[in-house]
Amino acid sequence: MANHKSSLKRIRQAEKRRLENRYWAKTARNAVRRVRKMTDKAEATEAYNKVNALLQRLGRKNIISKNKAANLCSGLCKHIDKLA
Numbered sequence: 001m002a003n004h005k006s007s008l009k010r011i012r013q014a015e016k017r018r019l020e021n022r023y024w025a026k027t028a029r030n031a032v033r034r035v036r037k038m039t040d041k042a043e044a045t046e047a048y049n050k051v052n053a054l055l056q057r058l059g060r061k062n063i064i065s066k067n068k069a070a071n072l073c074s075g076l077c078k079h080i081d082k083l084a
Contacts, residue, residue, distance in 0.1 A: 031047075
């Protein structure tokens with residue numbers, strides 16, 4: 001067990017951040033899956049705009065890496081381009 005007040009606070013902060021990061025990472029994964037399942041181009045494009053903003057924000061906050069966010073957005077864009 002921690003001996004200092006500051007280390008106890010750090011433990012609390014780390015747990016809170018861990019849970020929040022898990023939530024946002026899972027939300028992003030589900031959003032990407034939802035867009036990949038779509039077959040209507042107009043609907044997928046509209047959803048892509050929201051997912052893209054979410055991924056870029058998570059990349060800026062280092063919840064996922066910037067490169068991963070960019071790669072996911074790129075893959076979704078390719079998927080949407082293939083839709084008729």
